[in-house]
Amino acid sequence: MTRVIGIVSGKGGVGKTTVTANIGASLAFDYGNNVVAIDANVTSSSLGLYLGNYRFPATLNDILVGKASVADAVYAHPSGLKVIPSSHNSNGVAVNSKKMKEIIKFLKEYTDFILLDCPPTLGEETKAGIDSVDEVIIVANPTWASLLEAKRTIEYVKSKKKKILGLVLNNAELEPEDVEKVKKALKVDILAVIPPDDNVQKSTDKRVPVIHLYGRSRPARAYKKLLEKITGQTFPNRGIIERIIGWFD
Amino acid sequence: MDFDLFLEEMRKRAPKTKKFRKTSGKKVMEKLESAILDDSCTEIPQTNDGRRAYK
Numbered sequence: 001m002t003r004v005i006g007i008v009s010g011k012g013g014v015g016k017t018t019v020t021a022n023i024g025a026s027l028a029f030d031y032g033n034n035v036v037a038i039d040a041n042v043t044s045s046s047l048g049l050y051l052g053n054y055r056f057p058a059t060l061n062d063i064l065v066g067k068a069s070v071a072d073a074v075y076a077h078p079s080g081l082k083v084i085p086s087s088h089n090s091n092g093v094a095v096n097s098k099k100m101k102e103i104i105k106f107l108k109e110y111t112d113f114i115l116l117d118c119p120p121t122l123g124e125e126t127k128a129g130i131d132s133v134d135e136v137i138i139v140a141n142p143t144w145a146s147l148l149e150a151k152r153t154i155e156y157v158k159s160k161k162k163k164i165l166g167l168v169l170n171n172a173e174l175e176p177e178d179v180e181k182v183k184k185a186l187k188v189d190i191l192a193v194i195p196p197d198d199n200v201q202k203s204t205d206k207r208v209p210v211i212h213l214y215g216r217s218r219p220a221r222a223y224k225k226l227l228e229k230i231t232g233q234t235f236p237n238r239g240i241i242e243r244i245i246g247w248f249d
Numbered sequence: 250m251d252f253d254l255f256l257e258e259m260r261k262r263a264p265k266t267k268k269f270r271k272t273s274g275k276k277v278m279e280k281l282e283s284a285i286l287d288d289s290c291t292e293i294p295q296t297n298d299g300r301r302a303y304k
Contacts, residue, residue: 029303034285052293071280074290078303082285083293106278110285206298213302 002108005115005165005230006133008157010149012120014141015170017041018200020117021050022209022223023137023230028080029212030236031227033112036074039086040100040129041119042093048085051077052207059087064099070106079212082111094124097131104132122153130156135163137191137230142172142182151186166191168226171200192226194219 007020017039024037039047042061056075062068063084075083084103087093100116107114118129130136136157140150150167157164166189169182173195183190194200199217203210211223224235284290 036285048293052295052299057291069277069280071277071284071290074281074284075293076284076288076290077293078295078299080288082290106281107285109278110282207296208299208302213298 002111003113003135004104004108004133005113005135005137006118006129007115007137007139008118008126008130008153009120009139009146010122010151010153011140011146014139014146015194016120016139017046017050017117018204019137019139019168019170020047020115022211023227024081024115025077025079025209026211026223026227027113027231031231031233034110035080035113035115036082036084036107036111037115037117038084038103040095040116040125042086042095042125043119045086045088047117048075048083050204050207051081051083056085056087059085061087061093063103064093064095070103095128097128100128100132122149122156127156130160130162133162135165137165138167138188139170140167142169142174147182147186154186154188164188165230169193171196191229192222194222
């Protein structure tokens with residue numbers, strides 16, 4: 001059965017797209033799933049850019065206005081991940097949950113995972129994205145502003161009776177007791193704490209997810225644990241050195 | 250010009266039917282299936298690092 005997961009945050013710039021790119025590329029490349037990542041951020045898209053390019057002949061925007069079919073706007077990343085990017089020129093196109101559900105319905109026939117990289121803030125587009133998915137991952141930074149917005153988002157997701165997989169604390173260097181405090185305050189499981197690392201920015205610049213470009217870096221190891229929680233399966237092909245390092249993480 | 254007349258004029262000029270691409274149908278679904286399962290879709294151009302990472 002296809003899992004449809006939305007990656008959302010209250011605040012912008014917390015790393016939703018980075019999380020989507022890393023999870024998506026790994027679910028496809030390491031776990032061997034058929035995965036489609038949809039950039040639902042039609043007003044300021046960046047998923048395509050994070051994975052290699054930003055100019056696409058057909059995008060989600062074209063699907064939403066009926067200028068392209070879903071198949072026209074699917075692109076392949078070398079990891080095996082399929083991407084439906086958005087255009088940098090929104091032209092007033094808005095994501096609505098009816099159309100998004102329709103797109104997801106088509107994709108479900110051929111996929112194991114559909115990831116929806118939602119827009120920032122809890123606006124109508126994000127709400128439409130949340131309405132279209134079954135499960136949600138919340139991404140936040142360890143700042144008051146980000147966590148407060150995450151709390152609002154969690155409340156909205158709960159009101160829609162969607163399953164919250166948990167919170168990813170991105171770009172966060174936290175002691176275990178601080179992680180516990182966040183967990184209690186937001187009443188949500190902490191899926192992963194992705195530490196800050198120069199390799200994340202380097203990998204973004206090189207348009208390759210950090211989990212594959214710098215597979216032994218701390219963020220990559222945190223992503224692998226995150227994937228184990230999402231899939232319920234041990235991360236494939238973990239080398240002996242990584243396993244030993246993992247004992248001390 | 251009266252606004253209603255203006256709207257009427259614009260309506261006449263507008264194409265009668267919008268050309269929407271089909272999002273369902275057998276051919277479209279076959280194309281989608283091959284795009285997802287057989288990698289027949291366009292590849293996202295990669296940097297050298299991107300190419301190396303998946304070799």
